[in-house]
Amino acid sequence: MIIRFAGDSGDGMQLTGDRFTATSALYGNDLATLPDFPAEIRAPAGTIAGVSAFQVHISDHDITTPGDAPNVLVAMNPAALRSQLVRLAPGATIILNADAFDDRSLSKAGYTEDPRADGSLDGYTVYEVPMTSLTKGAVTPLGVKPRDAERSKNFFALGLVSWMYTRPVDATIEWIQRRFVARPEVAEANTVAFKAGHAFGETAELFDHPFEVKPATLPAGTYTNINGNTALAWGLIAASQLSGLPLFLGSYPITPASDILHELSKHKNFGVRTLQAEDEIAGIGAAVGAAYGGHLGVTTTSGPGMALKAETMGLAVNLELPLLVIDIQRGGPSTGLPTKTEQADLLMAFYGRHGEAPLPILAPRSPSHCFEVAIEAARIALEWRTPVVLLSDGYLANGTEPWRLPDVDELPDLSVTFATEPNHVGDDGEPTFWPYLRDPETLARAWALPGTPGLMHRIGGLEKEDGSGNISYDPANHERMVQLRAEKVARIADHIPPVEVHGDVDDADLLVVGWGSTWGAVDGAVSRARQAGHKVARAHLVHLNPFPPNLGEVVRRYPRVIVPEMNLGQLAHQLRAEFLVDARPVTKVRGVPFTAAELEQQIIDHLKDQA
Amino acid sequence: MTDTLIPVTTRKDWSSDQDVRWCPGCGDYSILAAVQLLMPELGIKREDTVFVSGIGCAARMPYYMNTYGMHTIHGRAPAIATGLALARPDLHVFVVSGDGDALSIGGNHLIHALRRNVDITILLFNNQIYGLTKGQYSPTSEVGKVTKSTPFGSLDHPFNPVSVAIGAEASFVARTHDMDRRHMMEVIRRAFEHKGASLVEIYQNCNVFNDAAFETITAKANRDDMLIPLRHGEPIRFGADGDKGVVIDSQRGAHLVDVADVGEDALLVHDETRDDPSVAFMLSRLATGPHEPTPIGVFRDVMRPDYGGGVEHQVAAARDERGPGDLGALLRSGAVWEVS
Numbered sequence: 001m002i003i004r005f006a007g008d009s010g011d012g013m014q015l016t017g018d019r020f021t022a023t024s025a026l027y028g029n030d031l032a033t034l035p036d037f038p039a040e041i042r043a044p045a046g047t048i049a050g051v052s053a054f055q056v057h058i059s060d061h062d063i064t065t066p067g068d069a070p071n072v073l074v075a076m077n078p079a080a081l082r083s084q085l086v087r088l089a090p091g092a093t094i095i096l097n098a099d100a101f102d103d104r105s106l107s108k109a110g111y112t113e114d115p116r117a118d119g120s121l122d123g124y125t126v127y128e129v130p131m132t133s134l135t136k137g138a139v140t141p142l143g144v145k146p147r148d149a150e151r152s153k154n155f156f157a158l159g160l161v162s163w164m165y166t167r168p169v170d171a172t173i174e175w176i177q178r179r180f181v182a183r184p185e186v187a188e189a190n191t192v193a194f195k196a197g198h199a200f201g202e203t204a205e206l207f208d209h210p211f212e213v214k215p216a217t218l219p220a221g222t223y224t225n226i227n228g229n230t231a232l233a234w235g236l237i238a239a240s241q242l243s244g245l246p247l248f249l250g251s252y253p254i255t256p257a258s259d260i261l262h263e264l265s266k267h268k269n270f271g272v273r274t275l276q277a278e279d280e281i282a283g284i285g286a287a288v289g290a291a292y293g294g295h296l297g298v299t300t301t302s303g304p305g306m307a308l309k310a311e312t313m314g315l316a317v318n319l320e321l322p323l324l325v326i327d328i329q330r331g332g333p334s335t336g337l338p339t340k341t342e343q344a345d346l347l348m349a350f351y352g353r354h355g356e357a358p359l360p361i362l363a364p365r366s367p368s369h370c371f372e373v374a375i376e377a378a379r380i381a382l383e384w385r386t387p388v389v390l391l392s393d394g395y396l397a398n399g400t401e402p403w404r405l406p407d408v409d410e411l412p413d414l415s416v417t418f419a420t421e422p423n424h425v426g427d428d429g430e431p432t433f434w435p436y437l438r439d440p441e442t443l444a445r446a447w448a449l450p451g452t453p454g455l456m457h458r459i460g461g462l463e464k465e466d467g468s469g470n471i472s473y474d475p476a477n478h479e480r481m482v483q484l485r486a487e488k489v490a491r492i493a494d495h496i497p498p499v500e501v502h503g504d505v506d507d508a509d510l511l512v513v514g515w516g517s518t519w520g521a522v523d524g525a526v527s528r529a530r531q532a533g534h535k536v537a538r539a540h541l542v543h544l545n546p547f548p549p550n551l552g553e554v555v556r557r558y559p560r561v562i563v564p565e566m567n568l569g570q571l572a573h574q575l576r577a578e579f580l581v582d583a584r585p586v587t588k589v590r591g592v593p594f595t596a597a598e599l600e601q602q603i604i605d606h607l608k609d610q611a
Numbered sequence: 612m613t614d615t616l617i618p619v620t621t622r623k624d625w626s627s628d629q630d631v632r633w634c635p636g637c638g639d640y641s642i643l644a645a646v647q648l649l650m651p652e653l654g655i656k657r658e659d660t661v662f663v664s665g666i667g668c669a670a671r672m673p674y675y676m677n678t679y680g681m682h683t684i685h686g687r688a689p690a691i692a693t694g695l696a697l698a699r700p701d702l703h704v705f706v707v708s709g710d711g712d713a714l715s716i717g718g719n720h721l722i723h724a725l726r727r728n729v730d731i732t733i734l735l736f737n738n739q740i741y742g743l744t745k746g747q748y749s750p751t752s753e754v755g756k757v758t759k760s761t762p763f764g765s766l767d768h769p770f771n772p773v774s775v776a777i778g779a780e781a782s783f784v785a786r787t788h789d790m791d792r793r794h795m796m797e798v799i800r801r802a803f804e805h806k807g808a809s810l811v812e813i814y815q816n817c818n819v820f821n822d823a824a825f826e827t828i829t830a831k832a833n834r835d836d837m838l839i840p841l842r843h844g845e846p847i848r849f850g851a852d853g854d855k856g857v858v859i860d861s862q863r864g865a866h867l868v869d870v871a872d873v874g875e876d877a878l879l880v881h882d883e884t885r886d887d888p889s890v891a892f893m894l895s896r897l898a899t900g901p902h903e904p905t906p907i908g909v910f911r912d913v914m915r916p917d918y919g920g921g922v923e924h925q926v927a928a929a930r931d932e933r934g935p936g937d938l939g940a941l942l943r944s945g946a947v948w949e950v951s
Binding site for chain 2: 022025028221222225226237238241248268269270271272273277281282285287288289290291292295311315319404406408452453454455456457470
């Protein structure tokens, strides 16, 4: 069951959707969510630009996407209806706030005719509920002013939908009391509105019978509902604990990455230090400085900030210091679509620096997976003394899913060995410290922290002599250092898991290669295509640079390879260049994730195309 | 770090084994010498000291210090030093910068490091020219300056670094020059001892691209009449016989006078610790450039909470209140449910 709440951006739709999600999780449903809101804080009320929506997919079986076409739309005004109608599944249920369908609101939404009367809602099950007036009627006896009374109508809608899907009521009422504890009159109004909506659903004859979505059967364990940015922040804290290095975040606020800064700034008792820097460059600069001092240095941003950080990332490549650069991708270029998702920063992560400046790149596949990938990114950064780019996106950042909590005792050990003694004998016979002597296997350089007696040394962005780290303009030395830095990153491939193939592993006619947040849609599409009798396999990349060691063999194994991505084919480009395979891009750059249905169709089309 | 015994050192101990590669005759040599001579007097250890620089001639300095050091990228040294100083309050962090590095490409980082009052000591070598890129005008060059990039004369109005720093409400601001080692050492010592961000502008001669830019005021024969020494608690006066001074009046602000005309009691008594930065700012405006009588010394030295101290306080307070972080508890801090 896929439910979409839509209203004006001031109507509280995100809050309503969030709460419905939480109560569904408590009820035991598997779920996935997709917030969809405008970049403007408050666009003109009643207009299409101001529509804010929240989609939640609840299910009694394991699901991986927020769903394709909604089965239920709750539309708080005509603009919400008009903007969302195209998304609905055939025969979907529409619940309208009838009070909002006056001439003025209809015209603001761009309707010349009332859609309720002109036949454009034929084929849908439409319930018109005068939510505004019912809410006012319920809460004005409390002494709430009429204008304030109207503001509780999202809780009326929440109550109504909670009844429709038999969600537990008490948890939401308790939550309202907690959330509005500072304003008891608001808490009271919202509670009354919520109850009124619930009662309306129960007593009015609008609905024949309540919908019911039973709890899913998930693996045993303790679960919480989590979004990608929170999971990422917690993963960073975990990495700090596992490495024994205090966490330092240098960041500049930017949508959709700011919530990581917000979350980390709460957890100072873990030794977390956060700096809201003066700009994106200072954010990464401070993280580099902290890394030099022995902290786990992190910077978080989105595409525009990544562009600004490029020079400092090159410095970190050259200094060979551990650093995590986290890019929550959004629609670009330039300001682009700040609140919409996209995966178009992949090639920037690969190549967006001057000179030969390779660095490892990782991408989580789902909101909760951000936790694990943050730890993996820290592992690579610390062991190989390198900046690492972690590419999340707006969909993962704000989307939620139930997460089976890991056993913290089973998380990997990330402890670091710092240099404490000289590692070289100078020409004068005296022991000395050479910061660019390398581990023969990993090629990671020796790392001595300021404060360590006898190991004083200078590092910098100028090319360094292999070993000593002194400035060197020697041509052969430069070439050797360029190759050493590249080889160091390439060797990480020996220490990451091989890519797994799922589905018709042995005899697939087509392989779908995914990365990042397309995972859920790819999984759903491949399952459906296989159920329809097609031979299809899929492989999902978490490590994008270096690629898993078996990837070349995997992509050459199948007659057709398609690569769905929310860009114009960036991973496909890399696969073609790296492995000389005819990997075909399947692209979507609309600011919203692929749906499983879209990808299923693509799979079928590609199978036909070359059959 | 834990050993509190400070070994006795000399300039040699603070000098690295790298050959110094500035142009012969560059003012940077005398600044380097002053710093290397000062370090043994500061009661700190080499391993606890870090020099961070950006790009430019001045930015080479960390390579010549036998301490920890980072030669970073253009303009970013204050930001990088901020991260280091916040992560490691046990270290002594110096930033070495030039007029282009600090005031042009890195102007934003400079003012924000000063306003935050991060505990770093910034040495700003001001030679009023771009040296490493070979002779373009800088943000401190005078209007009309003819350089490679301004063959018809520069149209840019220059920054006065001391004014900029005071405008950013820096808690310590001073000026010195490369021709007076003792003065340099004294001012840099004061900057080091200051808790919080300190900025020292050092007039520095670039003998290749902007030779003698400060000669009018710093040449030995001219100093008495052209340098106005600022001394805390003393009336501001200068000239061989102290015959000139500075007064403030309500109509003209700070200006120069003959002491004989106004009487000694009318002179402005210098107060570094004045919380309001406006008098220090007025003093920084006395000269429009290094061809008029120019104040040197400490303009401002006020106590203000340093940023790193605040960060450490919040971390400690959070631990006191909630105990050290418990990862397992963090993961369970939202609504959780069991599936069996």
